Amino acid sequence: MLAAMPPPVPSPTPAPGAPRVRERGDACPGALRLHSADDGHLARLRLPAGRLTARQVEVLADAAEALGDGRISVTSRGNAELRGLADGCGAELAPLLAEAGLLPSPTHERVRNIVASPASGLDGLGAADVQLWARELDERLCAAPWAAGLSGRFLFVLDDGRGDVTGLGGDVTLVAVAPDAAHLHMGGRAVRVAAADAPRAAL
Incomplete structure (x- = not known):
């Protein structure tokens, strides 16, 4: 229902290494929260x-x-x-x-904030097709119960290496550096991960 804002629900405990969630609900609007x-x-x-x-x-x-x-x-x-x-x-x-x-998941509808290089996979200029990463990340995000407690402003950024979306200041940013590798940026740190594992590593 869109009408009334529900009271804040305590955030579940995230898995080890998962992004932090806010302990209180936020007022960021969604499809089910006007x-x-x-x-x-x-x-x-x-x-x-x-x-x-x-x-x-x-x-x-x-x-x-x-x-x-x-x-x-x-x-x-x-x-x-x-x-x-x-x-x-x-x-x-x-x-x-x-x-x-x-x-796809009413409990996660406000946390599906995923920005990806818009031309990725279409013009052959990126190091990897991050649109595929976005699809997998969204599925994993909606399947993780703890992720429902993320802020409605928490942002995942997926850049295919051309640098067109890295400036958006994602809380978690994946940058393709080769067809088989990516850099995961989070909390001021960066690690190299296999491209096949990139969506899973983002969570």
Whole structure:
């Protein structure tokens, strides 16, 4: 439901070596947690690597037209926002998003903040196709119960080596340095990992 903010839930204990989570909930909006704005309520949908299918674009457009102000806004992290929503529209919006595959894990919907080199795998310029990493990382993120306690602002950045997204200041950043290797940056430190293990290492 989109209507009311639930009370903060204590964060589960992360696995050894996992990114830290906040001990208190935060007010960062999501698809199931509305933010009240001057123009109505706002829902923010996480789109890992900024990817959408044609069907998902249609669903978002229909939802914006029927429930909001008719527009879809795109954030600096490649997520989508629906604005001008009425209070209590969650009973209509949530099923639409779920049916379109935009809510693979309701408990993790605010933590799927994954930015990846947008042209990776398309133009042959990167050291590796980090769009594939983004897909695997999203699946692993949604499958990790402790990850639901991450802040809604926690950011994973996946750069294919061209340096186009490393400046976004990710909490965890993976940079492809060769087809079979990547550098994992976290907490001011960097380690080299095998490319095949990169999504798992990010968690």
